[in-house]
């Protein structure tokens with residue numbers, strides 16, 4: 290792994306698989322790594338709310354012998370109270386790593402460019418790479434393989450959809466994004482994933498038909514219809530996304546042994562029914578837990 294972790298596209302397939310091996314070892318023998326990052330500090334910059342990302346990075350660095358400093362949306366005010374450059378130049382003298390969750394992806398790129406310490410993307414409007422890696426780690430844990438599997442992402446072509454496309458392309462898993470017209474993943478992201486997929490044989494597809502998307506899928510994945518920052522569109526999006534709800538009827542088109550995934554938080558009754566998210570085929574809490582193990586492996590590789 291290079292100096293930062295900003296996108297799944299920045300790491301090679303080999304590096305992803307090495308990260309998975311390390312995460313697996315950390316999950317089964319956490320005590321082995323209890324002083325791996327002894328005395329090191331990670332700054333956690335949040336310009337949006339969080340449960341999983343905050344807790345897994347905070348607990349994760351502590352389990353490696355380090356510390357975290359949480360900076361809430363009200364505190365830093367990136368680009369307004371202080372420039373990204375100045376924040377980077379301050380923090381690099383105080384901490385050994387920076388995790389950042391913000392709106393514009395450019396802010397994360399700028400932070401990484403200016404800061405001499407590793408920067409980890411904890412979600413932007415464009416991507417959520419820690420989520421994507423933890424999700425493929427989870428699928429591998431359950432299915433025993435990734436190559437040739439079909440993942441269907443149903444809903445908004447958002448940050449999580451982008452990272453799942455990038456991950457699938459690198460790991461040889463076919464990814465179909467089923468979304469309403471006008472809510473497709475960014476075309477540049479689709480093009481990049483299609484390009485990356487040439488090396489692995491993965492198929493990256495976009496369709497507006499959820500039934501076709503879910504057909505024979507090994508994994509059916511969904512996310513909220515309105516992401517953080519899109520709250521004012523929430524009501525209008527409910528009309529558009531209604532036919533894209535993941536319910537029993539849609540799951541019936543997937544393989545009999547298909548699993549259901551969601552990055553969480555979930556809006557039960559909207560993008561997914563209780564029946565599906567509470568079904569034994571749902572692995573949403575396993576994927577949430579795996580954020581911890583995979584991010585520990587990322588922090589270790591970048592900050593050791």
Ligand code: CP
Pocket residue numbers: 338339340341342343412420552553554
């Ligand atoms: N999935 C995820 O990143 O959750 P949080 O927004 O709670 O961190």
Ligand code: NVA
Pocket residue numbers: 412447448449512513515516517552553554
């Ligand atoms: N797409 C969602 C993911 C939350 C983890 C959002 O950006 O709000």
